[in-house]
Amino acid sequence: MTVDLQRFRDEITGPDEDARKAAVARHLTLTKPAGALGRLETLSTWVAATQGACPPRSIERARVVIFAGDHGVASAGVSAYPPEVTAQMVHNFVSGGAAVNALARVAGASVRVVDLAVASDLPGLPDEVTRHKVCRGSGNIAIEDALSRQQAERAFTAGTLIADEEIDAGADLLIPGDMGIGNTTPAAALIGLLSSRDAAAVTGRGTGVDDEGWIRKTAAVRDAMRRGRSVKADQIALLATVGGADFAAMTGFLLQASVRKRPVILDGLVSGACAMVAHRIAYRAAKWWQSGHRSVEPAHEVVLARLQLEPLLDYQLHLGEGTGALLALPIVRAAQATLSEMSTFDEAGVTDRTHDEDEPEP
């Protein structure tokens, strides 16, 4: 089995430009002053374009997929939490007690967690959680590869299969979530490598390490970047060298979602790192994405600039799980609703602005 990255370059096209233009035109007919809904109007035209329909349909099955995995680098003291928390949080997601579950209920979304590389086995969990597992923990990227090439390909392919499973089950909007103690370290390394930044510039506090922890983490990021530099141009090798099975899977997931023409709301640092890798593989994929929020992690700013994404919210979140994306989901729903539910001036019998009668159409 060899992953064919060229397929994504060939198959991913942008959202529907005609639907976008129709949405821009429709906004001028709705009962409000032109442009009065500001950024919500721009967002609504993106929704229309991703669906290829104006007015766009309401979002019926928004789905969060959390990619869970442990990272050997956690043993280097880069996190404020012990590695066993990854497995514990997988159980918390399944029983519905995590932040992502609470925010999903509010936003009308559902949550699936998938174990790609949790260090322990997770008996008693549903098959949809466990069936794509690649390994028990990814390697410590400061000193060794996270994965073999074969494992990276398996994980990447698992991500594409997960996207297919979700879309075949009716998902019309996807949110990538992450869980893994230590996972902001590979995220920082990937972003540092793909943006040619110094390790210190892309290393943040993650779950909240203290100054000494940050120094250890920055050293780990620097070591990983040194190891990964020679394979930058080969994205599967890059994910194997300084990523992890959860990262490889999320990257495949993002690309396949674009192949299948599904809009995605990115979350924070980890999904941002995978999005940067996916963007390297097929740059048009980014047209299918919004960034749900601006994370406090410094490397997230690098991602946003590279992908030219203006985050939908800035709430100083740094949790992952998909929480920042879920917080923004109701705004995307609101944008959709303006195009599909508002009356036009004609329908409502409301007089349009007086001077329009004298001016030519723009």
Added chain:
Amino acid sequence: MTVDLQRFRDEITGPDEDARKAAVARHLTLTKPAGALGRLETLSTWVAATQGACPPRSIERARVVIFAGDHGVASAGVSAYPPEVTAQMVHNFVSGGAAVNALARVAGASVRVVDLAVASDLPGLPDEVTRHKVCRGSGNIAIEDALSRQQAERAFTAGTLIADEEIDAGADLLIPGDMGIGNTTPAAALIGLLSSRDAAAVTGRGTGVDDEGWIRKTAAVRDAMRRGRSVKADQIALLATVGGADFAAMTGFLLQASVRKRPVILDGLVSGACAMVAHRIAYRAAKWWQSGHRSVEPAHEVVLARLQLEPLLDYQLHLGEGTGALLALPIVRAAQATLSEMSTFDEAGVTDRTHDEDEPEP
């Protein structure tokens, strides 16, 4: 009948500080790194404080009340739309075709419109829309008082009654909306007077007037401010002189909502102007408010600074109706859900950060 403003100073206290502290403490026990939900945590503690309960209850009946009224100053060419649009939009609200209706459905809120001073009568509309009408249009504030003192007191009292009606019917969160061609002119005049700014600094484009319209509008604001300066210290006289029946009612509504301990999400310029007047009457009322968004209207920044409110969103909206507040309502719901629906570390069997064991409690 004389309105007793002292009653509001006496009866309005701040939200429950004990509940707020309990919410701060509870966040430290929930399955996430401390502070990882950023601003959402601060917002959730406000929700708890307004309810006097930790964890807070979910918001079951969020209610938008749109205060509709015409303004004589519209005849001075301060708006891009003709005055008959006010009445047409009232019908649009009732039939559910306006932006506020679309956003309310997404956010799980309901909408009521109340005619305080629409220039025409509105036959065929429900009693809850029409029964508080004070006058057919408020006067042109550039050259005459908007209302007699008696009308201003009637309108203010109507606002307090509307708040009571809604809260008695179960409303647990209130959103003041506005509709009235020309209404950003009195809003600018009120904000200019209460902040001692120049007319040009508080006059914006409203529904989208061109440069000549803006010059006419600024002149009207300046004339109104000159007329209102001597009555600044008497808020009822101020509302009568440069406000309008819709403004007086919304001001009473905001104050009575605080008396009744109900949280409010303010919208944009018009609700901001009324909030500034209400704040002058009873400054503690502002503790019950969030600002849903940052309007593009320049005077809104003055309101936010004066009331020390950091808007929940910045989407370049300038529509009114309550739309900016509704766009932010799901964020308030999400904040509430974190406190009420997330598991604690103990409940979920998740290990808290390692170094907590060695450190004293903060």
